[in-house]
Amino acid sequence: xxxxxxxxxxxxxxxxxxxxxxxxxxxxxxxxxxxxxxxxxxxxxxxxxxxxxxxxxxxxxxxxxxxxxxxxxxxxxxxxxxxxxxxxxxxxxxxxxxxxxxxxxxxxxxxxxxxxxxxxxxxxxxxxxxxxxxxxxxxxxxxxxxxxxxxxxxxxxxxxxxxxxx
Numbered sequence: 001x002x003x004x005x006x007x008x009x010x011x012x013x014x015x016x017x018x019x020x021x022x023x024x025x026x027x028x029x030x031x032x033x034x035x036x037x038x039x040x041x042x043x044x045x046x047x048x049x050x051x052x053x054x055x056x057x058x059x060x061x062x063x064x065x066x067x068x069x070x071x072x073x074x075x076x077x078x079x080x081x082x083x084x085x086x087x088x089x090x091x092x093x094x095x096x097x098x099x100x101x102x103x104x105x106x107x108x109x110x111x112x113x114x115x116x117x118x119x120x121x122x123x124x125x126x127x128x129x130x131x132x133x134x135x136x137x138x139x140x141x142x143x144x145x146x147x148x149x150x151x152x153x154x155x156x157x158x159x160x161x162x163x164x165x166x
Contacts, residue, residue, distance in 0.1 A: 001025065001028060002028075003024055003028050004028070004031075005024070005027050005028050005031045005075070005078065005079055005082060006024075006079060006082060006083060008024075016086075019108060020086045022108050023082060023085050023086055023108075024082065024086070026110075027078050027079070027081070027082040030078055031075050031078055031079075034071050034074055034075055034078075035071065035075075037071075038067055038068065038071040041067055042064055042067060045060060045063055045064070045067075046060060106125045107121045107122050107124075107125040108121065109144060109148055111148075115149065115150065115151075115152050116152075118148055118149055118152065119149060119152045119155070119156060122145055122148070122149060122156060123156055123159065123160075126138070126139050126156075126160060132160070132163035132164045132165075133164050135160055135163070136157075136160050136161055136163075136164055139156070139157060139160050140157065
């Protein structure tokens with residue numbers, strides 16, 4: 001995949017942590033989708049102009065400029081969010097990682113997901129741990145999940161606890 005949402009050298013891409021690479025891929029896919037949607041809208045609008053005998057009108061250029069500006073605005077928002085989210089995983093000077101000390105969460109923390117999608121992602125990650133007692137202990141110590149899942153945290157805790165022999 002070609003990454004052009006932000007400028008990174010090949011060495012910089014290779015040095016990215018897994019979570020950062022996932023963020024980069026997701027942002028690049030969203031950018032590509034926005035550009036594809038823009039191209040489709042412009043092609044459709046051009047066909048409409050031709051079918052209404054307006055091909056020499058300046059209306060197409062005005063609409064194209066507006067749609068392009070809107071697309072570029074959305075891409076800039078994606079770019080800023082990507083840079084911010086990637087910086088959260090980089091160590092700051094004081095030993096803080098920017099994510100409450102849990103670098104190894106194993107699941108992608110994406111606040112754009114619905115709570116049900118977040119719940120599913122975290123549940124699927126913890127279900128990969130075979131020992132139910134270890135799974136529950138690790139989940140209980142996961143402070144990122146507490147903030148990320150909010151009220152769903154206790155629901156998932158009870159679900160994971162149902163697999164332990166008490």
